[in-house]
Amino acid sequence: MPRTPITLVLNGTERSLFVESGENLLDALRRGIGDLSPKYGCAQGTCGTCSVQVDGRLQLACITLAETLSGRSITTAGGLAEGNELHPLQRSFMENFAAQCGYCTPGMLMAAKSLLDRNPHPRRQEVVEAISGNLCRCTGYEPIIDAILKAAEVMRRRTR
Amino acid sequence: MALRRGRGFACVNYPIGMNLGGDPSQALVHATPDGKFMVTLSSIDLGQGMKSVTRQIAAETLGVPVSDVYVDTADSDTGPHCMGSFASRGTHRVGNAVIRAATEARTQLLEAAAEELEVDAADLEPDGEGGIQVRGAPQRSISVADAAIAAQFKQGRTLSGRGIFLVPPSEVDPETGEMSPVTCFAHAAMAVDVEVDDETGEVRVVEINSAYEVGRALNPKLVEQQLIGGAWMGLSHALYETTEPYYPEREHLPLDFNSYLMPGPGNIAPHNIAILERPAEDAPFGGKGPGEMCANPVLPAVANAVFDAVGVRCDELPITPEKILRGLRSANGS
Structure with a gap:
């Protein structure tokens, strides 16, 4: 199997690795680099737990070809915290009990971050739409929606 | 309509x-x-x-x-x-x-x-x-x-x-069939309000009100979250989920998350919960645990609510628009 060298920026750090032709970004991140924060769910782009940002845009890592990403910038849930300082979304998910088994959480965080990046003042309905591509089996979604709205509030206070 | x-x-x-x-x-x-x-x-x-x-x-x-x-x-x-x-x-x-x-x-x-x-x-x-x-x-x-x-x-x-x-194993009495299958029971009661479109057969759950008796809520936030999430799962089972085809042909069998229906974040019904605590004697600090019970009352409560709304008694899950419409049609004699 031919392998292609690529260099991308993962959570602010330049990383070089070989990827197989046809390999998806999720495999490249988890097996190639060892960032286990994006999860394997359906592996067909329907559950959302592998969600990452590519150049700031929300993308499903399991159906994104790794070879196409040379020079691109990837953000995963593993890169949200700054040192020991959790991202306001992570803190809010903790404080508002927005995770139960936690398997959907990395994808939910990335979907929420993508929403708040472009819309710091989301209405509840906009939060619902933003996480509609992410399945959760435990929480009934409500705690997740509440956590995102509360994180938005905290982030607005910070930037004021 | x-x-x-x-x-x-x-x-x-x-x-x-x-x-x-x-x-x-x-x-x-x-x-x-x-x-x-x-x-x-x-x-x-x-x-x-x-x-x-x-x-x-x-x-x-x-x-x-x-x-x-x-x-x-x-x-x-x-x-x-x-x-x-x-x-x-x-x-x-x-x-x-x-x-x-x-x-x-x-x-x-x-x-x-x-x-x-x-x-x-x-x-x-x-x-x-x-x-x-x-x-x-x-x-x-x-x-x-x-x-x-x-x-x-x-x-x-x-x-x-x-x-x-270890619970002392309980033999079945050959005369009466009597035995003690469990050591304690948890309890729940639930009222579900629905809105049924009698033209499309679609069900919208408007509100859920429930009371769960769990012995003692050893970790109240975890209990509350498990009840909310579990009731959602019950709702999903009542109205959407099935591994059988929605229509008779096998090619309509749900094979993945595109066709296996589950309610998304846009289908949430408000759920008000009262947690009641009656500690059980043999339970750790009185806690019996919500467990599977969090999903169970939703199924019969939704079926009863649909019956109350349109007079159609669905006794097979999930309660799909098709079943409701077939029920309405046979009731109208058409």
């Missing part, structure tokens, strides 16, 4: 665990050299929070801070036997085993401390903050860490405990 409102009600008496074969669970507790405690289980936390709850139970029994207790689970090679996470038995069965193991470890901890302080172990009590003191004379004290170090490096004593919870 109209949107028709309906209300359905359901109650549940839910057995905790299952007595056939004794339904045992075991726990081991041991102190690390720095005076923290490790609880070893092979019981599985599926996300319901058993690690958190057994950690609280162990800390409470040992008399040490929760932050000084670790729980290691889910490996049947390294952990003592457990029947498993099912039948809503985790808090009750595993919790009881943890209490027994932690009680034995606590006895040894107090004996080690007594040797260091040169007092009778019966006069000692943990302060819950990482210290052990003489009852009535708190100035005579030793930290749990120092007692653990003395035990393991000076006295030659382990601080550990074994626990098992």
Whole structure:
């Protein structure tokens, strides 16, 4: 199997690795680099737990070809915290009990971050739409929606 | 053609665990050299929070801070036997085993401390903050860490405990068929309000109001979250989910998350919950656990609400628009 060298920026750090032709970004991140924060769910782009940002845009890592990403910038849930300082979304998910088994959480965080990046003042309905591509089996979604709205509030206070 | 409102009600008496074969669970507790405690289980936390709850139970029994207790689970090679996470038995069965193991470890901890302080172990009590003191004379004290170090490096004593919870197996009476399948029951009651479109057969759940009696909510936030999430799952089962084809041909079989229907974040019904606490005698600190019961009352309550709204009695799940429309049609004689 031919392998292609690529260099991308993962959570602010330049990383070089070989990827197989046809390999998806999720495999490249988890097996190639060892960032286990994006999860394997359906592996067909329907559950959302592998969600990452590519150049700031929300993308499903399991159906994104790794070879196409040379020079691109990837953000995963593993890169949200700054040192020991959790991202306001992570803190809010903790404080508002927005995770139960936690398997959907990395994808939910990335979907929420993508929403708040472009819309710091989301209405509840906009939060619902933003996480509609992410399945959760435990929480009934409500705690997740509440956590995102509360994180938005905290982030607005910070930037004021 | 109209949107028709309906209300359905359901109650549940839910057995905790299952007595056939004794339904045992075991726990081991041991102190690390720095005076923290490790609880070893092979019981599985599926996300319901058993690690958190057994950690609280162990800390409470040992008399040490929760932050000084670790729980290691889910490996049947390294952990003592457990029947498993099912039948809503985790808090009750595993919790009881943890209490027994932690009680034995606590006895040894107090004996080690007594040797260091040169007092009778019966006069000692943990302060819950990482210290052990003489009852009535708190100035005579030793930290749990120092007692653990003395035990393991000076006295030659382990601080550990074994626990098992086993329900006496109940034979079936051949004459009457009588037996005791469980030791305690949790309870729930639920009212569901729906809106049914009698043209499309679509059901919208407007509101859920429920009361769950769980013994004691050992971790109230986890209980509340499990009830909300579990009721959502019940709703999903009632109205959407099936591994059978929605229509008779096999090619309509749901094969993946594109065609296996589950309600998304846009289909949430407001759910108001009252948590009632009536501690059970044989339960760890009274806690029976919400478990599977969180999803159960939703199914009959939704079926009853649909019947109340449009007079169609669906006795097969899920209650799809097609079934409702077929029911309406046969009622109209067309």
